[in-house]
Amino acid sequence: MKNIVILISGGGSNMAAIVRTAQQQDWAGRYGIRVAAVLSNKADAKGLALAREQGIATQVLDHKAYPSREAFDTALAQAIDAYEPSLVVLAGFMRILTPGFVDHFAGRLVNIHPSLLPAFTGLHTHQRAIDAGCRFAGCTVHEVTAELDVGPILDQAVVPVLPGDTAEALAARVLTQEHLIYPRAVLAHLLANR
Numbered sequence: 235m236k237n238i239v240i241l242i243s244g245g246g247s248n249m250a251a252i253v254r255t256a257q258q259q260d261w262a263g264r265y266g267i268r269v270a271a272v273l274s275n276k277a278d279a280k281g282l283a284l285a286r287e288q289g290i291a292t293q294v295l296d297h298k299a300y301p302s303r304e305a306f307d308t309a310l311a312q313a314i315d316a317y318e319p320s321l322v323v324l325a326g327f328m329r330i331l332t333p334g335f336v337d338h339f340a341g342r343l344v345n346i347h348p349s350l351l352p353a354f355t356g357l358h359t360h361q362r363a364i365d366a367g368c369r370f371a372g373c374t375v376h377e378v379t380a381e382l383d384v385g386p387i388l389d390q391a392v393v394p395v396l397p398g399d400t401a402e403a404l405a406a407r408v409l410t411q412e413h414l415i416y417p418r419a420v421l422a423h424l425l426a427n428r
Contacts, residue, residue: 235262235266235267235268235270236265236266236267236268236320236321236424237268237269237270237271237317237318237319237320237321238252238256238267238268238269238270238319238320238321238322238323238420238424239269239270239271239272239273239314239317239319239321239322239323240252240269240271240272240273240285240322240323240325241272241273241274241275241310241314241322241323241324241325241327242272242273242274242279242281242282242325242326242327243274243275243276243279243326243327243328243329244276244279244280244281244326244328245279245280245281245326246272246279246280246281246282246284246285246325246326247281247326247409247412247413248325248326248346248412248413248416249272249281249284249285249323249325249326250281250284251412251413251414251416251417252269252323252325252416252417252420253269253284253285253288253290254417255417255418255421256268256269256417257288259421261421265421265424265425267320267421267424269285269288269290270290270291270317270318270319271290271291271292271293271314271317272285272290272291272292272293273292273293273294273295273310273313273314274292274293274294274295274327275294275295275296275297275306275310275327275328275329276294276296277294277296279294281325281326282294291317293313295309295310295313297329303330303332304332304334306329307331307332307334307335308334308335310335311335311338311339314339319339319342320342320424320427321342321343321344321420321423321424322339322342322343322344323344323345323416323420324343324344324345324346324378325346325416330382331378333380336378336379336380337380339378341377341427343377343378344375344376344377344378344388344419344420344423345375345376345377345378345383345385346373346374346375346376346412346415346416347359347373347374347375347376347383348360348373348405348408348409348412349362349363349371349372349373349374350370350371350372350373350374350390350392351374351376351383351384351387351390352383352384353368355382355383355384356382356383358401359371360401360402360404360405360408361401363395363404364395364399364400364401364404368395369394369395370392370393370394370395371392371393371394371395371404371408372390372391372392372393372408372411373390373391373408373411373412373415374387374389374390375387375388375389375390375415375416375419375420376388388419388422388423389415389416389418389419389422390415391408391411391412391414391415392411393407393408393411
């Protein structure tokens, strides 16, 4: 069985989309792929309850309990490794990861970013797209590298920027696409790396 470990910090809507798609498409039966665990750096992350309801193992590692970013990432990597992951999926995990962590999971670490990379790396992507006068925005699934939001692109989806759009309205439209492309990219990545 190929195990997926998903990291979240909040509501976990992308995690939920991956879990739902894996169930609907019977990834376990058809491909030997399953979501093995959901880990969070926040005990109150709403996505943890959803994962538990689906019978998925959950674990919390509070980053504030560690003396440094490196110490947290070392503990997080050890917790993830216990599930023998074929892929580690960042789904709203709001932590910048250390180079050592990224190196440890090189080729097995993916993220979704709410812009059409390479445009608008970092934060506030929707407002920046509106401010720049973009006619299109979107989201990108990419492999994680030591440099923020620049790893190899695995999948993208495009949405129009509408006249009068707010960052919130654009974000909601992009999120619907995230829920479609993230499960697709996760499955494709695992099938390509058998």
